Amino acid sequence: MSSIRKQSIIAVLMLAVAAAVAVTLYIKRPPAQIAQPEFRPVSVDVAVAVKQSIRVEVQAQGTVTPLRETALMAEVSGRIIDVAENFLVGNFVAEGDVLLRIDPRDYQTELLRAQSTVESAESNLAQERGRAEVALREWKKLPANSQRSDEARDLYLRKPQLELAEAQLLSALADLNTARDRLERTIIKAPYSAVIRNKHSELGQFVTAGTPLADVFSVEQAEIRLPIPQSRLGYLALPGIQGGDQGAEIDLYTDVAGAVTHWPATLHRTEGVFDERSRVLYAVARVDDPYALENPGREPLRLGTFVNANISGREFDDIVVLPRYVLRAGNLLWVIDEQNTLRNRQVTVLRTGGDRIFVSDGLDTGDRVSLTALDPSMNGSTVQINSSIPSDQLGEGAPALSDEAADSNQVSLSAGPAAGTAAAQ
Structure with a gap:
């Protein structure tokens, strides 16, 4: 019992000491001081609205295809006895260059026979004309009452025989032309300046009429089909359906490992029918001299290249x-009024692309738009202007093009330098 009594006494003493300390601290507490809250306005960067005239620039993507592509086929039968040195896949051939020669001996023989037939027909016609002249003299010597009918006169004057000889000569001449054509067709020439895409024949091969020999495509011009959504057609001045209009200028480019290459092109035509699956209208761009044969210093635009x-x-x-x-959900912008107060402003924008927006309605010249991203709860707050720049000078320091802008049907609009600036941190 003595130990329990000692523990109780110690506990009571400790509680008494704690209570005495608490009372002492409460009595000696310092008087409370009420501090006024300090208001610090948010610092923002602003762009002063300046209205401009801008030109729409629609972005698309496509693959380079040849304007003309031809499958060369044999028109006569025979063995290939000669091929050109540049008859190789990927080689350039000029218009009229000889690519292949088919054994011409049989066709030379046909030509000689046709020439002989023509000479024989000409001789026969000359004989008939001579006989007709003799018959005409004799006919004139006959008494007038002996001339019975026109049919008898024509037969006496050998007109049917003369017409037959003339027809035989025409037939022989036609056979001669055919023989010459068949002989010419033993020589296969390039129909235009082209690059050999594929070859299907080689030296010593026997070919018949219709046998594929090679595939070639033109290097004078190339085309690119560019899909344009229906919603973006209003941005473009498309060529008329009858053609002949001066097409819009197009900047083609590729970006390979950071190396950007550009080629000039023109909008030549549209295909005139919407694609039923994708609901796009294909515009066709045309590029002159894609392989840079006339401009050696330019990078060639090869067939099959995927371009923007x-x-x-x-x-x-x-x-x-x-x-x-700076554009928020609902087409809202932060606009700063004359009292430096943040206000929500709903605006109308053209369809945007890349790193800029293009406000067509809702802003007046001189309106100040916040370039600093702010929380929606700050509507009506007072702000401090840190820096100010006209909107038409937002060219330097533009943010990088987003991945979304790389979409093949993206639209961007250009008004000189690229707009945009980094937000104040």
């Missing part, structure tokens, strides 16, 4: 160009 295309379109007036990141 910037198609120059219509011009729009009274457009404010801003960085794309």
Whole structure:
């Protein structure tokens, strides 16, 4: 019992000491001081709205295809006895270059026979003409009452025989032309300046009429089919359905490992029918001298290259160009009023692409738009202007092109330098 009593006494003493300390601290507490809250306005960068005239630029992608591609086939039978040194896949051939020769001996023989037949027909015709002249003299010597009928006169004057001889000569001449053509067809020539895509024949091979010899494609011009969605057609001045209009300029380019190469092209035509599955209209761009044969210093645009295309379109007036990141859901922008207060402003934008937006309605010249990303709860807050720049000078420091802008049906609009700036941190 004594130990329990000692523990109880110690516990009571400890509680008494703790209570005494607490009372002492409460009595000696310092008086409370009420501090006024310090308000620090948010620092923002702003762009001053400047209306501009900008030109629409529709982006698309496509594959380079030849304007003309021909499958060369044999028109006569025979053995290939000669091939050109440049008759190789990928080699260039000029218009009229001889590619192959088929054994011509049988066709030379046919030509000699046809020439002999023509000479024989000419001799026969000359004889008939002579007989007709003799018959005409004799006919004139006959008494007038002996001339019975026109049919008898024609037969006496050998007109049927003369017409037969003339017909035989025409037939012989036709056979001669055919023999010459068949002999000419033993020589296979390039129909135009081209590159050999495939070859299906070789020296010593026997071919018949219709046998494939080679596939060639033209290097004078190339084409690219570019898909344009129906919603983006209003941005472009498309060629008329009858053609003949001056097509829009197109900048073709590739970006391979950071190396960007450009080629000039023109919008030649549209295919005139929407694709039923994708609901796009294909515009056809045309490139002159794609293999740079006339411009040796230019990079060749090879068949099958996948290219991006910037198609120059219509011009729009009274457009404010801003960085794309300032646009919030619901087409809302932060606009700063004369009292430096944040206000939500709903605007109308053209379809955007890349790193910029193009405001067509909702902003007036001189309106200040925040370039700093802010929380939606700050509507009505007072801000401090850190820096200000006209919207038409937002060219340097533009953010990099987003992956979305690389979509084949993306639309961007150009008004000089690329717009955009980094937001203040």
